[in-house]
Amino acid sequence: MSDVGVTVKKSEDFSEWYTQVIVKSGMADYAPVKGCMIFREHSYAIWEKIQQIFDEKIKATGHRNVYFPLFIPESFLKKEAEHFAGFTPEVAWVTMGGDTPLEEKLALRPTSETIMYATFAKWIRSWRDLPIKINQWCNIIRWDTKGTKLFLRTREFLWQEGHTAHATKEEADQEVMQILNEYKDVMENYLAIPVLTGKKSESDKFPGALYTTALEAIMPDGKALQMGTSHQLGQNFSKVFKIKFLDQDEKEQYVWQTSWGFSTRMIGALVMVHGDDKGLVLPPRVAPIQVAIVPIPYKDANSKEILAKAQQIYEKLQKQDIQVVLDDRAEYTPGWKFNEWELKGVPVRIEIGPRDVKQKQVTLARRDTFEKVAVKEEKVLNAVEELLEKIQKNLFNKARKFLEENITTVKTYSEFKKVLRKKGGFIRACWCSSPECEEKIKEETGATIRIVPLKKEKTFTECIYCGEKAKEVVYFARAY
Amino acid sequence: MSDVGVTVKKSEDFSEWYTQVIVKSGMADYAPVKGCMIFREHSYAIWEKIQQIFDEKIKATGHRNVYFPLFIPESFLKKEAEHFAGFTPEVAWVTMGGDTPLEEKLALRPTSETIMYATFAKWIRSWRDLPIKINQWCNIIRWDTKGTKLFLRTREFLWQEGHTAHATKEEADQEVMQILNEYKDVMENYLAIPVLTGKKSESDKFPGALYTTALEAIMPDGKALQMGTSHQLGQNFSKVFKIKFLDQDEKEQYVWQTSWGFSTRMIGALVMVHGDDKGLVLPPRVAPIQVAIVPIPYKDANSKEILAKAQQIYEKLQKQDIQVVLDDRAEYTPGWKFNEWELKGVPVRIEIGPRDVKQKQVTLARRDTFEKVAVKEEKVLNAVEELLEKIQKNLFNKARKFLEENITTVKTYSEFKKVLRKKGGFIRACWCSSPECEEKIKEETGATIRIVPLKKEKTFTECIYCGEKAKEVVYFARAY
Numbered sequence: 001m002s003d004v005g006v007t008v009k010k011s012e013d014f015s016e017w018y019t020q021v022i023v024k025s026g027m028a029d030y031a032p033v034k035g036c037m038i039f040r041e042h043s044y045a046i047w048e049k050i051q052q053i054f055d056e057k058i059k060a061t062g063h064r065n066v067y068f069p070l071f072i073p074e075s076f077l078k079k080e081a082e083h084f085a086g087f088t089p090e091v092a093w094v095t096m097g098g099d100t101p102l103e104e105k106l107a108l109r110p111t112s113e114t115i116m117y118a119t120f121a122k123w124i125r126s127w128r129d130l131p132i133k134i135n136q137w138c139n140i141i142r143w144d145t146k147g148t149k150l151f152l153r154t155r156e157f158l159w160q161e162g163h164t165a166h167a168t169k170e171e172a173d174q175e176v177m178q179i180l181n182e183y184k185d186v187m188e189n190y191l192a193i194p195v196l197t198g199k200k201s202e203s204d205k206f207p208g209a210l211y212t213t214a215l216e217a218i219m220p221d222g223k224a225l226q227m228g229t230s231h232q233l234g235q236n237f238s239k240v241f242k243i244k245f246l247d248q249d250e251k252e253q254y255v256w257q258t259s260w261g262f263s264t265r266m267i268g269a270l271v272m273v274h275g276d277d278k279g280l281v282l283p284p285r286v287a288p289i290q291v292a293i294v295p296i297p298y299k300d301a302n303s304k305e306i307l308a309k310a311q312q313i314y315e316k317l318q319k320q321d322i323q324v325v326l327d328d329r330a331e332y333t334p335g336w337k338f339n340e341w342e343l344k345g346v347p348v349r350i351e352i353g354p355r356d357v358k359q360k361q362v363t364l365a366r367r368d369t370f371e372k373v374a375v376k377e378e379k380v381l382n383a384v385e386e387l388l389e390k391i392q393k394n395l396f397n398k399a400r401k402f403l404e405e406n407i408t409t410v411k412t413y414s415e416f417k418k419v420l421r422k423k424g425g426f427i428r429a430c431w432c433s434s435p436e437c438e439e440k441i442k443e444e445t446g447a448t449i450r451i452v453p454l455k456k457e458k459t460f461t462e463c464i465y466c467g468e469k470a471k472e473v474v475y476f477a478r479a480y
Numbered sequence: 481m482s483d484v485g486v487t488v489k490k491s492e493d494f495s496e497w498y499t500q501v502i503v504k505s506g507m508a509d510y511a512p513v514k515g516c517m518i519f520r521e522h523s524y525a526i527w528e529k530i531q532q533i534f535d536e537k538i539k540a541t542g543h544r545n546v547y548f549p550l551f552i553p554e555s556f557l558k559k560e561a562e563h564f565a566g567f568t569p570e571v572a573w574v575t576m577g578g579d580t581p582l583e584e585k586l587a588l589r590p591t592s593e594t595i596m597y598a599t600f601a602k603w604i605r606s607w608r609d610l611p612i613k614i615n616q617w618c619n620i621i622r623w624d625t626k627g628t629k630l631f632l633r634t635r636e637f638l639w640q641e642g643h644t645a646h647a648t649k650e651e652a653d654q655e656v657m658q659i660l661n662e663y664k665d666v667m668e669n670y671l672a673i674p675v676l677t678g679k680k681s682e683s684d685k686f687p688g689a690l691y692t693t694a695l696e697a698i699m700p701d702g703k704a705l706q707m708g709t710s711h712q713l714g715q716n717f718s719k720v721f722k723i724k725f726l727d728q729d730e731k732e733q734y735v736w737q738t739s740w741g742f743s744t745r746m747i748g749a750l751v752m753v754h755g756d757d758k759g760l761v762l763p764p765r766v767a768p769i770q771v772a773i774v775p776i777p778y779k780d781a782n783s784k785e786i787l788a789k790a791q792q793i794y795e796k797l798q799k800q801d802i803q804v805v806l807d808d809r810a811e812y813t814p815g816w817k818f819n820e821w822e823l824k825g826v827p828v829r830i831e832i833g834p835r836d837v838k839q840k841q842v843t844l845a846r847r848d849t850f851e852k853v854a855v856k857e858e859k860v861l862n863a864v865e866e867l868l869e870k871i872q873k874n875l876f877n878k879a880r881k882f883l884e885e886n887i888t889t890v891k892t893y894s895e896f897k898k899v900l901r902k903k904g905g906f907i908r909a910c911w912c913s914s915p916e917c918e919e920k921i922k923e924e925t926g927a928t929i930r931i932v933p934l935k936k937e938k939t940f941t942e943c944i945y946c947g948e949k950a951k952e953v954v955y956f957a958r959a960y
Contacts, residue, residue, distance in 0.1 A: 143577035
């Protein structure tokens, strides 16, 4: 880490604060290639935690990891018309291998439905081959021409994409919901970010899907961020790619499919939602470093004794699988170290000074509230474990409170526009279900339907835009 | 799994056998994109095991994972002349983003030295910032124009690449050797593949390196396979990319660098070295499934009791972290299942039939030797654990014996050519150290110097090719 800490306040210049926190904490950096970023140690370690958590979940439910090629022939992308229309504008194309122009240009995967499903057709013959439940962790390329935003909008990012094939629609529906719930669990119980879940409107669903479900979080600036999606693909792709099977009655059927993904953009949400003016604040369950021990040797005190004590506590915590570092670097002062670990968002700092040694105690400092508490040496393990749980809960509760305060029910379009202008957040309103009204609202305000609740909510006015009979209650927001 | 088992013998058509084993066992498949492959569940799970084993090792020695962009501007590749010359012929180029031609064409990483080191220059200022020890797990693109061979030669493959920067040459030398030793440990003690280690000759070192160390294994057809490399880059890249630091005396210095990698081609070696006419044979430490339990219900016996017993044993093994499946599928016969688990290389099969239940025993079948042994129920856990260890050792010992038998010392060039023609394997011979002789031998025989031993061996003839004074003993082979 070079330079000093974050020089702007989160409340004053959110965008600049976001970039500074990420770059200065060692999470990420801009790459020397336009539109790309470097995932440095501190963010990649969070990604590894997320991978571990989710991977265990999907393996427990019978999914297996695979790896399909990065390259997708143009002809494959073209097979599903909606899909092609949806992705082609932002595809990067390989046209040369060495000095030789390619016969057919190759897309770098913007998503892998087409390359995978061309092969599913070969693998699936009978009901015995079903279900197929696979997933891959990989890089994804989308040639966005808008400005780069670290984690949220880059031309390359990392994600997981699950792809399944089933004998019946019901089974595929269940898969879509099961994954939606697993995603929610990861986001709320690990990242400590509460989400709204629901379906996307017809015009906003995944290109080629029957319907799309999504998870949406709210950021401190009032904008929504899509955290993940789980799609019921129906038989759209199976009909195009001829993925058929003989059922138990020897009748030929097309498979029902799902696909679902979340990406490294979640790390951007993590920064935005929990960070403060001092830098990152990481929820303990995804923090690569949960505890930093900083010995504070004074000239006139016995610094050897302090270091020995620090070492002892380090070993005790490590043995219990707590991710802990002992920061005994001689070239930095304790104050400098405090700042660094705060910038990096480490949930708990343990300070050990001469007074602590004398009184057989240590000082625990919470990253989320800055509270400090002295704890007797023999109780340090329990105290740290409890504190980590407390911090995890506190971060989630704070974020949930913010989410709840930022859902506003409106009855008129002028109210809608006013809330959007003054406060942002999710706006709960009634809608006639027509894509025209949806499009007009988007044009005039920049707000889109983020989700249509899975459990239909009772309408309470006419359509907010056209005044015709409303068919459903939906949640609008401006979004990243 | 479709179709029947492997239809050719390993000893009769090695190349066809290799492909059949891989495709029929569900390890991999050809992709519908030329030169590419699909890593299916069964090989990706092995890759995950290898990742886990090596990741733990490098993290324990202070390395951290990161992720750098796939895209490398042409100008970066060009900065180190040897490096550019070495990689450019097999680079895939992105020239279009959506409909728009790019200003500068972008290489898909054939390796990441240049993109990483352009950024190292920004991160490193002082001796306090050193060492940098990072690694990434990623996809790699090399636009090979030769025929595709699953795992061994494909245009995209997966690997890890470590990159480090140090204050001194000694430190970098140590890093190179440390990694070489870790690689050797993974290959010998997990993959059960013995390797020769040493340096590459000057003409065969990594483009841009000071020297390259490598690990070489021997395949059953007598060809060598490079399993991994660890490079001392010296200051070649740091001078080009201006990666400088102020040392403790405030003097400006260039850093010393290393890079090192192994790839999914190791999985190809695993298939070749251990497989047999029935299919894969996996060493227990990297087998995704270590034990398959197959209940054998007969009509006239109590099949419920058999299933209950199988379930009991399944749970007992699973609790001890043994990777076990209970194959209770009703739609397949026990015989069919035996074949499938053999094809997939599962080290131990547990058979439970009516006789076993009656005698309170189970039957363990070894994949490597096909031996069967009855074991009392209460001893099954110990017996399985012991058997897995035994199989691991047996596979390594067999492979080591084969390696030893396939190192032939020769004193004349005609002997050299005869051994190469009749037997292959490593040929140990004396060499004058001139690139001209090395090149001539390659032209005339197809054999290259695979390694120059780290500990110089005593020469025993003149140079095998030119008859001048020999400077060293080296190991030649034809290689994949």
